[in-house]
Amino acid sequence: MHDVIIIGAGPAGLSAALYLLRSNLDVLLIEKEGIGGQIAKSPRLENYPAIESISGMEWADKLFNQIDNLGVHFDFGEVTTIKKLGEAHFQVDYGTIEESKAVIIASGVSHRSLGLPKEEQFVGHGLSYCATCDGAFYKDQDVLVVGDGNTAVQYAISLANLCKKVTICTLFGKFFADEIIVKRMESLPNVVIRHNLESKELLGDKELTGVRFLNKESGEMETLNADGVFVAIGQVPHNEAFAPLVDLEKGFITVDEDMQTKTPGLFAAGDCRVKKTRQVVTAVSDGAIAAVSVEKYLSRNS
Numbered sequence: 681m682h683d684v685i686i687i688g689a690g691p692a693g694l695s696a697a698l699y700l701l702r703s704n705l706d707v708l709l710i711e712k713e714g715i716g717g718q719i720a721k722s723p724r725l726e727n728y729p730a731i732e733s734i735s736g737m738e739w740a741d742k743l744f745n746q747i748d749n750l751g752v753h754f755d756f757g758e759v760t761t762i763k764k765l766g767e768a769h770f771q772v773d774y775g776t777i778e779e780s781k782a783v784i785i786a787s788g789v790s791h792r793s794l795g796l797p798k799e800e801q802f803v804g805h806g807l808s809y810c811a812t813c814d815g816a817f818y819k820d821q822d823v824l825v826v827g828d829g830n831t832a833v834q835y836a837i838s839l840a841n842l843c844k845k846v847t848i849c850t851l852f853g854k855f856f857a858d859e860i861i862v863k864r865m866e867s868l869p870n871v872v873i874r875h876n877l878e879s880k881e882l883l884g885d886k887e888l889t890g891v892r893f894l895n896k897e898s899g900e901m902e903t904l905n906a907d908g909v910f911v912a913i914g915q916v917p918h919n920e921a922f923a924p925l926v927d928l929e930k931g932f933i934t935v936d937e938d939m940q941t942k943t944p945g946l947f948a949a950g951d952c953r954v955k956k957t958r959q960v961v962t963a964v965s966d967g968a969i970a971a972v973s974v975e976k977y978l979s980r981n982s
């Protein structure tokens with residue numbers, strides 16, 4: 681039996697692990713995709729205190745090495761069920777069954793899709809949700825970025841370093857991103873900004889060749905051709921598997937200020953919980969709070 685099982689190796693899960701391991705607890709960390717969660721997909725992390733600029737992947741690798749050196753048990757797999765079998769006794773199923781005295785859910789969020797026909801089919805064939813992962817495939821080519829927030833703007837900036845032309849298409853007449861990065865993007869000569877475009881159709885047979893938009897200003901349909909399309913239109917939580925033991929609000933887990941869910945011994949931290957600011961610094965903070973709360977819970981119940 682582990683002391684704690686953590687679900688998700690993003691910033692919240694990694695930070696919780698760091699605190700728990702430093703308290704000499706036995707921690708199993710389970711991750712379904714890749715270490716670092718969303719931030720591993722970001723070319724630049726520039727708003728983390730005391731670190732001027734670092735790639736998201738490098739930041740996550742450093743944190744993972746830190747917990748690896750402290751003896752974390754790590755496994756890949758998708759957690760599909762959590763059962764509470766008794767006071768301070770959980771069973772977690774991720775293909776393998778493991779048991780622990782407490783559990784922290786740090787499952788984050790994942791990208792929102794456009795919801796257009798053939799979208800799934802085009803992933804890896806011209807459509808991507810991650811510029812850091814796939815940008816290099818489009819070196820010296822023309823790409824579109826669909827989105828208007830920080831992630832979309834960051835994608836446009838990093839793709840502009842690689843691609844011949846980057847056209848960023850927003851749904852409304854403005855960006856919902858930090859002014860500092862919007863200004864940086866606007867200064868780039870190979871970035872074209874197009875507002876008021878609503879994605880209607882993904883074009884192409886086997887490979888994506890462009891997007892057909894409704895131009896909301898003119899009311900006309902408009903086709904923008906591209907070698908690649910990067911979609912960055914927000915995120916969605918995936919907490920359905922945990923629903924029997926937690927309360928959900930629009931899919932996000934509700935917790936108290938100690939990150940405690942409605943089930944004693946089951947905690948949630950980071951982007952997966954109801955909160956207003958979803959950032960690395962807040963995820964890391966949630967992870968630390970959840971870990972301290974777990975320690976208190978274990979000292980009361982072990």
Ligand SMILES: Cc1cc2nc3c(=O)[nH]c(=O)nc-3n(C[C@H](O)[C@H](O)[C@H](O)COP(=O)(O)OP(=O)(O)OC[C@H]3O[C@@H](n4cnc5c(N)ncnc54)[C@H](O)[C@@H]3O)c2cc1C
Pocket residue numbers: 687688689690691692693710711712713714715716717718719720721722723724725726727757758759760786787788789790831834918921949950951952958959960961963
């Ligand atoms: C492109 C991009 C750029 C960003 N840039 C910045 C930035 O510059 N500064 C900033 O502060 N924030 C940035 N963010 C936001 C930041 O990355 C997130 O707020 C942060 O990663 C949230 O951490 P988390 O641990 O809560 O969740 P996540 O990072 O989403 O990690 C959750 C992890 O849990 C795993 N998981 C989910 N469900 C399961 C399951 N059932 N079983 C096992 N594993 C599971 C996922 O695979 C994932 O690895 C950016 C996000 C993106 C997408």
